[in-house]
Amino acid sequence: MSFFDNNGPGGATADVIISVRDLIVGFGDKVVMKGLDLDVYRGEVLGFVGGSGQGKSVLTRAILGLVPTRGGSIRIFGRDRDSLAPAERRALEQRWGVLFQNGALFSGLTVKQNIQMPMRETRDLSPRLMDELAMLKLDLVGLKPDAADKFPSELSGGMVKRAALARALALDPELVFLDEPTSGLDPIGAAEFDELIGTLQKTLGLTVFMVTHDLDSLYAICDRVAALADGKVIAAGPLDTLLESDHPWLRAYFHGARGGRFAAKGPD
Numbered sequence: 001m002s003f004f005d006n007n008g009p010g011g012a013t014a015d016v017i018i019s020v021r022d023l024i025v026g027f028g029d030k031v032v033m034k035g036l037d038l039d040v041y042r043g044e045v046l047g048f049v050g051g052s053g054q055g056k057s058v059l060t061r062a063i064l065g066l067v068p069t070r071g072g073s074i075r076i077f078g079r080d081r082d083s084l085a086p087a088e089r090r091a092l093e094q095r096w097g098v099l100f101q102n103g104a105l106f107s108g109l110t111v112k113q114n115i116q117m118p119m120r121e122t123r124d125l126s127p128r129l130m131d132e133l134a135m136l137k138l139d140l141v142g143l144k145p146d147a148a149d150k151f152p153s154e155l156s157g158g159m160v161k162r163a164a165l166a167r168a169l170a171l172d173p174e175l176v177f178l179d180e181p182t183s184g185l186d187p188i189g190a191a192e193f194d195e196l197i198g199t200l201q202k203t204l205g206l207t208v209f210m211v212t213h214d215l216d217s218l219y220a221i222c223d224r225v226a227a228l229a230d231g232k233v234i235a236a237g238p239l240d241t242l243l244e245s246d247h248p249w250l251r252a253y254f255h256g257a258r259g260g261r262f263a264a265k266g267p268d
């Protein structure tokens with residue numbers, strides 16, 4: 001039985017935003033991706049899970065073009081990223097935003113300056129318009145205006161995540177990559193952040209690719225879940241489908257000591 005739901009959440013006609021085929025990525029003798037296939041559909045929140053060190057971040061970075069690939073193809077918005085001229089690639093890259101693990105804000109810049117960084121790099125906007133846009137983004141992620149002039153070191157963990165999300169949304173992307181967005185947050189903060197992502201996804205019509213170890217997030221906001229093991233996506237589909245799988249890794253992940261309470265409860 002196959003656990004791949006390649007029709008996507010919208011059925012057979014769903015629009016594929018990211019299509020990865022037969023991807024091979026390695027470092028020296030170590031091969032991390034061994035012929036990986038994955039589709040991400042327009043408008044969905046895809047949760048990407050896998051054991052520590054299996055290659056979730058490597059896949060994300062390969063899709064973003066930050067690590068070299070040894071084989072296979074990555075198409076984003078229907079374009080094969082290897083066949084693009086540099087200018088086309090830069091234009092494509094402006095259609096997505098990234099929330100790196102731990103926020104990765106520039107520590108020497110204020111929150112407002114961090115949010116404005118992508119605008120400065122790609123747009124020719126007046127300082128006043130950039131200020132207005134930065135304040136709009138702050139509001140969007142639930143931060144008060146007085147956060148604008150604070151430095152990252154003056155923010156709580158939850159505020160850092162929100163500020164980093166505001167920066168990821170600076171250029172009004174269609175697609176957002178989130179690398180473990182709730183890591184380091186307490187359960188209340190994590191639930192609030194999940195809610196924020198879910199709300200933004202709906203109101204802005206975003207497609208979200210989210211690497212996570214947080215089972216609560218999978219239940220709360222993911223339309224589909226893809227699981228990575230031994231260099232390949234071993235299953236992709238609605239969470240219910242993965243919960244029913246008898247694949248040993250999926251059973252251990254979802255029905256093991258930490259996942260079991262969720263599997264027993266089932267999705268809300």
Ligand SMILES: Nc1ncnc2c1ncn2[C@@H]1O[C@H](COP(=O)(O)OP(=O)(O)OP(=O)(O)O)[C@@H](O)[C@H]1O
Nearest residue numbers: 027030032050051052053054055056057058059213
């Ligand atoms: N630049 C690199 N050079 C060499 N090896 C690397 C490099 N980047 C990643 N790796 C290796 O690739 C493998 C996958 O790493 P990756 O960070 O993608 O795992 P992960 O699934 O995201 O893990 P975690 O859940 O712990 O964050 C690991 O063995 C890691 O050591």
